[in-house]
Amino acid sequence: MHLKNLKLLDFRSWPLLELELEPGVTTLVGRNGHGKTNVLEAIGVLATLRSHRVASDAPMIRTGAETALVGALAHNAGRELTVELALNSGRANRARLNTSPCRRQSDILGVVQSVLFAPEDLALVRGEPAERRRLLDELMVQRRPALGGTLSEYSSVLRQRSALLKSLSGALRRGRGEDTAAALDSLDVWDGRLAQLGARIVAGRIALLEELRPFVVDAYRGLAPESRPAGLTYRFRVDGPPGESELTDPELVEAVLLAEFGRRRQDEIDRGMSLVGPHRDDLELRLGEEPAKGFASHGETWSLALSLRLGSLELFRADGIEPVLLLDDVFAELDRHRRAALADVAAGVEQVLVTAAVGEDVPDGLRGVRHDVVMTGEGAARHSGITVSPDKSNRDDDDEGISDNREAGPG
Known part of the structure; x- marks a missing residue:
């Protein structure tokens, strides 16, 4: 399976993200704390109805908002399905499948399937x-x-x-x-x-x-x-x-x-x-x-x-089933042998999303489409944004930014 697009609204540091996705590798590059992991977390929430980082929903709702929305268009088993999950502060969460309200949140389970590997997995x-x-x-x-x-x-x-x-x-x-x-x-x-x-x-x-x-x-x-x-x-x-x-x-x-x-x-x-x-x-x-x-x-x-x-x-x-593989800033932590083994497996997966603080941490064969994640604004207005190179290809430019970028989201 693979995701064709992902939408976040008031999810953690993202006031709004509308990200088009394709099969293959998508790499999110940005400094720590700028919101890369939040994107992978949102996909995991659609897959399992829970975060891999926190036990409650409240931290996933952007400060000042009452609701966070995570939505995706998933291509799964030959069908395209739209799935949405609204995380509500102080109220029950609500799910929608193909724009129709679901009686239970669990009705959306199975639409998005993912496997996530992150440094926190040492706790396993x-x-x-x-x-x-x-x-x-x-x-x-x-x-x-x-x-x-x-x-x-x-x-x-x-x-x-x-x-x-x-x-x-x-x-x-x-x-x-x-x-x-x-x-x-x-x-x-x-x-x-x-x-x-x-x-x-x-x-x-x-x-x-x-x-x-x-x-x-x-x-x-x-x-x-x-x-x-x-x-x-x-x-x-x-x-x-x-x-x-x-x-x-x-x-x-x-x-x-x-x-x-x-x-x-x-x-x-x-x-x-x-x-x-x-x-x-x-x-x-x-x-x-x-x-x-x-x-x-x-x-x-x-x-x-x-x-x-x-x-x-x-x-x-x-x-x-070919789940979406989510690799959250792990290549910098692995030695050469484990990096190569993970990269070899990931290269054969239908869709992979990788985050990295430095683009060069990602093995050459896994860089794919590169997006730069940046944090802008001050205080309560501080938020994540994303840029992508015009030809949607990964470059070897300086990690301080990609030249000739266009804005693909807020920020």
């Missing part, structure tokens, strides 16, 4: 479990959009169940036992719904991991042939968990979760928080017999993080 190896859960969930909803609604409902139920546990904990500390009977009955209901939704998520993650694992292992072997072999294991955080292969059965997972809710009920009430469910699970990355976190060298960490993204790309390809 070194960071907390939430980073690795996000990787699985974003891949899962792009390949199985219906699970996007399941994840959203799970989050809602989790918030309400956690609020109930917190109120129960407070009531017991205040010695108001008479207030707890009805709350405990309500907790049983929330347990049942959370277990049902959580079972679908766990089963979906395991099914995904079984397909993803060989691609990641192969990618790591190619990037780091002298290193220990990579391994990926799902950690289902319950007492005496079933084997990973058994976790593809949602009914079994639901029963296990219900039993764990019962076993840990008093602990959850005492702490006033939900301690059981897929929001507590982890994807354990290993090198040989050791966990990658804390034991991988800097080079091994980069190779493993890159392998997770290259494996994701190959997983889409196995489905017959």
Whole structure:
């Protein structure tokens, strides 16, 4: 698939961006903080309904605006589809597909599919479990959009169940036992719904991991042939968990979760928080017999993080899908071997968007159509703009700017 155009309105530093795109490579060059990454982030939001940089939507809405709009015309499976997502401050977000309002945001999942690799991906190896859960969930909803609604409902139920546990904990500390009977009955209901939704998520993650694992292992072997072999294991955080292969059965997972809710009920009430469910699970990355976190060298960490993204790309390809590949300022961070390996893969992708602070950081074969991103204005009026050379070809001019440019957006 590929995008034919991208439109941003009041998205982060962009008051307005209308960018025409073609298959092949598009390179965005500009200084750090000038808005390059915001463009890639917007594409990722259309693909997954979430940012790879922040947990909430508020930072993506331009200061002083109440709504940010991200829209694109996507060529996908022989069809051209227009997709829009409005991020609203203090209100529910709204999605449109081919100009028609969608009942749910998740109705647009699958229209845009992307794989993004960024320096922040080191957190996939070194960071907390939430980073690795996000990787699985974003891949899962792009390949199985219906699970996007399941994840959203799970989050809602989790918030309400956690609020109930917190109120129960407070009531017991205040010695108001008479207030707890009805709350405990309500907790049983929330347990049942959370277990049902959580079972679908766990089963979906395991099914995904079984397909993803060989691609990641192969990618790591190619990037780091002298290193220990990579391994990926799902950690289902319950007492005496079933084997990973058994976790593809949602009914079994639901029963296990219900039993764990019962076993840990008093602990959850005492702490006033939900301690059981897929929001507590982890994807354990290993090198040989050791966990990658804390034991991988800097080079091994980069190779493993890159392998997770290259494996994701190959997983889409196995489905017959060519996602948009987004490379956010990564070539300056990679050594010669990894740069060459990534450039070789990217050269064969239908559409690639690359950002770089310096044009020379991008390998020669990947420079494609070059746009310069610049930040102009002062204070609250400071905003991103973009320029492109008249012949739409990348040049080797000084990175302070391209001569003979025309304005292609605000700024």
